[in-house]
Each structure stands twice: as structure tokens, then as C-alpha cells.
Amino acid sequence: MSSFGNRKFIKPVFILSILGVILLAITSLFLGTANIRFPDVFRILLSYLPGLKGRIPLDGISDSTISIVIKLRLPRVILALLSGAGLAAVGSTMQSLFRNPMAEPGLLGISSGAGLGATIAIVIGFGDSIFGLGTTAIAAFIGALVTVLIVYNISRTGSRLSQTVLILAGIAISFMNSAVIQLLMIFRRDRMDYIMMWTMGSFSTAGWNKIFILLPFLVIGLTLIFIHTRHLNVISTGEETAKSLGIEVERTKKILLAVCSVVTAATVATSGIIGFVGLIIPHVLRLLVGSDQKSLMPFSVVGGAAFLVICDTLARIVAPPAEIPVGAITAVFGSPFFIALLIRSKRSVM
Amino acid sequence: MKKVLSLSLILVLCVVILTGCNYDGKITQENAPEPKPTSTSTPTSNSDPTIEEDLAYPMQFTDDRGNVTTFEKEPERVISLSPNITEVIYALGQGEKLVGRTAFCDYPQDVQSAVVVGDFIEWNFETILSLEPDVVFASSLNTEENEKKLKDLGINIVYLTQTESFDSAYEIIGMTGRVLNAEEESKQIIEDMKQRVAAVVDAVKGADRPSVYYVVGYGEYGDYTATGETFVASLLDMAGGDNIAADITGWVYSLEKLMEEDPYFILCSEEAKTAFQQTNGYKELTAVKEGRIYAIDDNIIVRQGPRLAMGLEEIAKILHPECFD
Structure with missing residues (x-):
């Protein structure tokens, strides 16, 4: 199945891909609309390395140049890495959990709930910020979680969760949320652009505050997901099998659903709705490394991170000085790549 | 949602293409600021230079959001992220200080020299x-x-802040003038605008008030207009018009209501004028049939800047040509 065939290559390939992402992230720091010379970026970055502080001469580099590299590009790249890692891991988890190739982070109405929350905040007006996050982000986070709770409660019978009802309720609520967003846009046409731009996702206001808010959710969430990769493998072959093997399917499902919801909500709240990553990246990697979650999950995390860094870099540099919403880039550049992979894998099967 | 999204994508692309044209893609270290030894910008107006020097720096300035900024010296490099403020800066004779603007800042022509730093x-x-x-x-x-x-x-x-009142323009001009050390000029502009407004109000006094509708959006994009709570509506009112949407709030209107009210005058943008008259329903309006639909430059009536008085004059001249002979 997998392109790497032999399992013993998986580890070195994984280490190489991590190095690749790091290289990619560093490359991204050198690119941007401001034309900063590469040696300058290099000196600035070196001077911020622990132990080297103050030892690298920064004369000749203006304060604004340092700000651009350290306060603009660096947090952006890190936030893109984190969001990509989180969304791809969630997507991969959901696809195994629901045994459904269409599953993605927004499946249970999380994205649309976040969108509705943000829309309400945008329509009411921009208030004060809390914990360095705007009211829009907080409203988005609340909207996402409220939506998931509603979907969850609809599909719960006793202690069991019906999968079909979960998906259907998620879709229904998504449609409802989108419709309400549209209604609000119609009545507040003057706020339409803001809502639209928010729903397309962007890292342009990335900052250390957002990173520190997202990081704990991500660390705890990914840890829990990695603990359950073996369970995911079994559940993806069928719940009955899983039960007969002594796995507490309902409990695992609930834990993972909660983790997925919170990680997605936190990501969407900090950077808007960024589609495609959570849906396609796990599929791409499934084609490359096979569907064993023990290797698929780490590769998804790295792949998602790499993909969003690339997309955000493109968003920054393809049409200066305009910023393209990263959500628009992901699909435009990602879809052809995925389709090409699909065609290739189809050929190899035939 | 999909349609709206794709529409917005087209919009974004248009903005990208438009802005891509007048931007050379490079902001090099070389053309970054060269320090100016002294304030070389002598105001072109005939104001007393001693007043300028009276404004002592460092100056503390509190804006409408409560941000307190301390200016150590007169600002030399200015970015405006709102078209109305861009116009104010130029009207104050401070245009050469403008180094950055939005893609929507298109007036006066000279703004082209400032770098586009984004949209709203x-x-x-x-x-x-x-x-x-x-x-x-x-x-x-x-x-x-x-x-x-x-x-x-x-x-x-x-x-x-841009509030929904005509006076908001005066506030914005005054505050911009204070920040840019051009308070005299700003007072002059405000005085001039107030005189022109008074002249218009005086001219249309006593004349009958024809009903009028201002087209913001129409047709499949939805009917939108400046209702009573907007400052554009107060322009219509001051110009001696009877805004048919005066008694509702927000921006939403409807074709049926528009046909029911059947306004005497219709105002719309130059681009919309032809298509508006050919669209089903709208072409049945009396104002369209009898040729009382007039194009007006949106930018002079929606931007709370120095051209607002001119916008008022233009509306008044459309509604009451007899008063301006």
C-alpha cells in the first residue's frame, strides 16, 4: 500500500521530514514583502538564539527590520506550524473515528459555530480584548464549543453516541449556522467584508499572545491523540471488533471527540476558518505512508505544519502588498496536488 | 454561502490585480526614511508662522479610542488607512508626508506616490x-x-471615529490637523466647509422638498440605501430632499417599498446608473421613466472628509437646480 513499502524506512524518513519542516520554517522567515537582505535576517535570527544574545553585532539594521523578522514573521510562521499540525491531527483522528473519508475538523459544526460566534461579535462591534485575544476570537471559541455541545447532546442516547446522528446533526447545525451568518451579513452589509475576511482565515495578526494561548490546547490535545493511536487503528476497522478486543469504544470516542473539538475551536479562534488542511493532508499522507495511525498520525502532524507554512508564505508574498487569506490559498494550491496524487494511486492500483 | 464566498474571492482578486499594478513590489532599505534635519514643510497657506511654532513638542494626543500618544516631534512620515483621512491630509497641505495608504485611497491624484499597505x-x-x-x-x-x-x-x-453625523467630518479634520501640526489649516477648512453648508441650507430654505432615494445597492445584490440613521441621509436632508428611507434604520431596503414610495429623484453612482435603469422593476420607477435619475460620485458623499461640503452642494444642485442659478 504505502509508497515507502518497507516499514524500517519510516523512522529515518520521519526524522528527515521534521528536519525538512524546520528548514521550511526558517526559509519562510527570509521571505516577505519587505525587502530585507538575507544576511540581515540571518544576523537577527542568530542574535535571538539563547546564549548568543548581544554577541552578534546588529549595527546597520534598523529597529523596524528587527521588528519585522522577530515580531511579524516569526510568530506567523510558528502559528502556522501549530495550526497546521493541530488541524491535520484532528482530521486524521476524525477520519479514523468515523471511518469516513469526508470527516474533517469542521464535521461537527465546529467551524461554522466559530464563524457564527465571530460574526455576532463583529456585528455587535469590537469591544475590549481579554487575555490579548480580541472579542471576535473569544466569541468564535465559545460559538464552536456551544455548537459541538448541541450536536453531542442531540446524538447521545444514554451513554452511547450514535455516529450517524452525530454527522447528520453536525451537518444540519452547520447549515443553520451558515444561514444565520448570511442573514446577519444581509442586515449588516457594512460589516459584510469583515465577516467574509474572518471566515477565510488569516495569520496576519499572529502574535506571541495567540501562540501562548493555542500551545497548551495543542500540547494536551496531541498528547491525548497520540496515546490513543492504537485504539484508533482498531476502531477504524469496526467498533464491534474494537469492543471484542476489550477497548472501551464509547469512552475513547468521547475523549477524542472532546479533544478534537477543543483543538479545532482554539485553532479557528486564533486564525479563522482554514479549510482543506484537516481534510486533505491526512489523505495525502495515507497515500504515502499507509493508514497505520502509529506512523500516519506523526506524519500528519508534520505534513499539516509544513503545508500551512508553505501556504501562509505564499499568502504573504504572491501579491504584494495585498495579503491573500490563507484559507483561499490552501485549496487553490492543495487541490491540484491532491488530485494528482489520487490519479497516481488509482493507476498503481489498476 | 458558496456564491458569496466566490464573489468575495473575485473581489479580493480584483483588489490584488488593481493594487499589483501600481506597486513595484519593493520596499528597499535604500528608500527607507532619510532623516530630515528640520521641518521643511512650510504651509502653503498664508497663516501666521508663529502659531505653528507655538505648538510645543513633545505633544500628547488622545485619540477617540483613548490611546495616548506622545509625539516627540512633528510627524514626518504618515500612513493613512482610511480614504477620508487621506483626503484630509492632502487638504491640510501635508500630502508630502503621506508614505502609505490603502488601495481605496484614490484622491487626490498625488496619493499614487504613497505605497499601498493594504485595504480596510x-x-x-x-x-x-x-x-x-x-x-x-x-x-x-x-x-x-x-x-x-x-x-x-x-x-x-x-x-x-466616524460617527453617523455630518459634524464627524469636522472632528476628523480638526484632530488630524492637530497631530500633523496644521491646526490653522484645519480651522480654515472647517470654517470654509461650514460656510458652504450654511449657504446650501440657506439656498434651499423654503423650497418644497422632493422625495429622493439614494442607491447603495440594487437588484440581485440586494437593495441598500442610506436610511435615516446614516450621515448620508443628513446630507439629503440638508440639501432639501425628503429621503424616502428616513424613517427606517440600517442599510436594507426593498424594491417593493421603493416602487410604492416612487421617489421623485434617484441618486446613484456613475457605474450603476445605466444598469439600474435597465433592470426589471427599477425601470418602472417614475424617476427612471422621466429621466430624474442622477449619477453622483459616491466618494464625495460617503467619505467624512473635506469634500463633504462639495457633496452636499452637488446633491442640492440636483434636487433644487432653481435655487443655484
Whole structure:
């Protein structure tokens, strides 16, 4: 199945891909609309390395140049890495959990709930910020979680969760949320652009505050997901099998659903709705490394991170000085790549 | 949703293409600020120079958001993120200080020399930072999140509210003048505008008030107009018109209501004029049939800047040609 065939290559390939992402992230720091010379970026970055502080001469580099590299590009790249890692891991988890190739982070109405929350905040007006996050982000986070709770409660019978009802309720609520967003846009046409731009996702206001808010959710969430990769493998072959093997399917499902919801909500709240990553990246990697979650999950995390860094870099540099919403880039550049992979894998099967 | 999204994507692409044209893609270290030894910008107006020097720096300035900014010296490099403020800066004779603007800032012609740093919502923070501005002007058209981000980056930001009243323009002109050390000029502009407004109000006094409808949007894009709570409506009112949407709020209107009210005059933008008259329903309106649909430059009536008085005059001349012979 997998392109790497032999399992013993998986580890070195994984280490190489991590190095690749790091290289990619560093490359991204050198690119941007401001034309900063590469040696300058290099000196600035070196001077911020622990132990080297103050030892690298920064004369000749203006304060604004340092700000651009350290306060603009660096947090952006890190936030893109984190969001990509989180969304791809969630997507991969959901696809195994629901045994459904269409599953993605927004499946249970999380994205649309976040969108509705943000829309309400945008329509009411921009208030004060809390914990360095705007009211829009907080409203988005609340909207996402409220939506998931509603979907969850609809599909719960006793202690069991019906999968079909979960998906259907998620879709229904998504449609409802989108419709309400549209209604609000119609009545507040003057706020339409803001809502639209928010729903397309962007890292342009990335900052250390957002990173520190997202990081704990991500660390705890990914840890829990990695603990359950073996369970995911079994559940993806069928719940009955899983039960007969002594796995507490309902409990695992609930834990993972909660983790997925919170990680997605936190990501969407900090950077808007960024589609495609959570849906396609796990599929791409499934084609490359096979569907064993023990290797698929780490590769998804790295792949998602790499993909969003690339997309955000493109968003920054393809049409200066305009910023393209990263959500628009992901699909435009990602879809052809995925389709090409699909065609290739189809050929190899035939 | 899909349709709306794709529409917006087209919009974004248009903006990209448009802005891509007049931007050479490079902000090099070389054309970054060269320090100016002294304030070389002598105001072109005949104001007393001693008044200028009276404004002592460092100056503290509190904007409409409560941001307190201390200016150590007169700002030399200015970015405006709102078209109305861009116009104010030029009207104050401070245009040469403008180094950055939005893609929507298109007046006066000279603004082309300033670098585009984004639109209302998406700003290119890298470009803004590399321009090393002494002050960045923002308005209600921008988002607080972006403002906060700029502040965190250590940029002086001055936020000027646009409220739904004509006087808001005076506030914005006055405050911009204070920040840019051009208070005399700003007072002159405000005085001049007030005189022109008074002249219009005086001229249309006593005349009968024809009903009027101002087209913001129509047809499949939805019917939108300036209802009673907007400052554009107060322009219509001051110009001696009877805005048929005066008694409702928000921006939403409907074709049926428009046909029911059947206004005597219709005002719309130049681009919309022809298509509006050919669209089903709208072509049945009496004003369209009898040729009383007039194009007016949106920018002079929706931007709360120095041209607002001119906008008022133009509306009044359309509604009451007899009063302006």
C-alpha cells in the first residue's frame, strides 16, 4: 500500500521530514514583502538564539527590520506550524473515528459555530480584548464549543453516541449556522467584508499572545491523540471488533471527540476558518505512508505544519502588498496536488 | 454561502490585480526614511508662522479610542488607512508626508506616490513597519484587532471615529490637523466647509422638498440605501430632499417599498446608473421613466472628509437646480 513499502524506512524518513519542516520554517522567515537582505535576517535570527544574545553585532539594521523578522514573521510562521499540525491531527483522528473519508475538523459544526460566534461579535462591534485575544476570537471559541455541545447532546442516547446522528446533526447545525451568518451579513452589509475576511482565515495578526494561548490546547490535545493511536487503528476497522478486543469504544470516542473539538475551536479562534488542511493532508499522507495511525498520525502532524507554512508564505508574498487569506490559498494550491496524487494511486492500483 | 464566498474571492482578486499594478513590489532599505534635519514643510497657506511654532513638542494626543500618544516631534512620515483621512491630509497641505495608504485611497491624484499597505481589513504589517511611520491614522473602517497589533509593534496609531453625523467630518479634520501640526489649516477648512453648508441650507430654505432615494445597492445584490440613521441621509436632508428611507434604520431596503414610495429623484453612482435603469422593476420607477435619475460620485458623499461640503452642494444642485442659478 504505502509508497515507502518497507516499514524500517519510516523512522529515518520521519526524522528527515521534521528536519525538512524546520528548514521550511526558517526559509519562510527570509521571505516577505519587505525587502530585507538575507544576511540581515540571518544576523537577527542568530542574535535571538539563547546564549548568543548581544554577541552578534546588529549595527546597520534598523529597529523596524528587527521588528519585522522577530515580531511579524516569526510568530506567523510558528502559528502556522501549530495550526497546521493541530488541524491535520484532528482530521486524521476524525477520519479514523468515523471511518469516513469526508470527516474533517469542521464535521461537527465546529467551524461554522466559530464563524457564527465571530460574526455576532463583529456585528455587535469590537469591544475590549481579554487575555490579548480580541472579542471576535473569544466569541468564535465559545460559538464552536456551544455548537459541538448541541450536536453531542442531540446524538447521545444514554451513554452511547450514535455516529450517524452525530454527522447528520453536525451537518444540519452547520447549515443553520451558515444561514444565520448570511442573514446577519444581509442586515449588516457594512460589516459584510469583515465577516467574509474572518471566515477565510488569516495569520496576519499572529502574535506571541495567540501562540501562548493555542500551545497548551495543542500540547494536551496531541498528547491525548497520540496515546490513543492504537485504539484508533482498531476502531477504524469496526467498533464491534474494537469492543471484542476489550477497548472501551464509547469512552475513547468521547475523549477524542472532546479533544478534537477543543483543538479545532482554539485553532479557528486564533486564525479563522482554514479549510482543506484537516481534510486533505491526512489523505495525502495515507497515500504515502499507509493508514497505520502509529506512523500516519506523526506524519500528519508534520505534513499539516509544513503545508500551512508553505501556504501562509505564499499568502504573504504572491501579491504584494495585498495579503491573500490563507484559507483561499490552501485549496487553490492543495487541490491540484491532491488530485494528482489520487490519479497516481488509482493507476498503481489498476 | 458558496456564491458569496466566490464573489468575495473575485473581489479580493480584483483588489490584488488593481493594487499589483501600481506597486513595484519593493520596499528597499535604500528608500527607507532619510532623516530630515528640520521641518521643511512650510504651509502653503498664508497663516501666521508663529502659531505653528507655538505648538510645543513633545505633544500628547488622545485619540477617540483613548490611546495616548506622545509625539516627540512633528510627524514626518504618515500612513493613512482610511480614504477620508487621506483626503484630509492632502487638504491640510501635508500630502508630502503621506508614505502609505490603502488601495481605496484614490484622491487626490498625488496619493499614487504613497505605497499601498493594504485595504480596510487586511493590512500588510511588514510594509507598514518597513515604511517606518511616525504616525498611522486608522478609522472605524478598520478592525480593532489590526490596530492592537500595530500598537504592539510599537507604532503610533491615531484612531478617529466616524460617527453617523455630518459634524464627524469636522472632528476628523480638526484632530488630524492637530497631530500633523496644521491646526490653522484645519480651522480654515472647517470654517470654509461650514460656510458652504450654511449657504446650501440657506439656498434651499423654503423650497418644497422632493422625495429622493439614494442607491447603495440594487437588484440581485440586494437593495441598500442610506436610511435615516446614516450621515448620508443628513446630507439629503440638508440639501432639501425628503429621503424616502428616513424613517427606517440600517442599510436594507426593498424594491417593493421603493416602487410604492416612487421617489421623485434617484441618486446613484456613475457605474450603476445605466444598469439600474435597465433592470426589471427599477425601470418602472417614475424617476427612471422621466429621466430624474442622477449619477453622483459616491466618494464625495460617503467619505467624512473635506469634500463633504462639495457633496452636499452637488446633491442640492440636483434636487433644487432653481435655487443655484
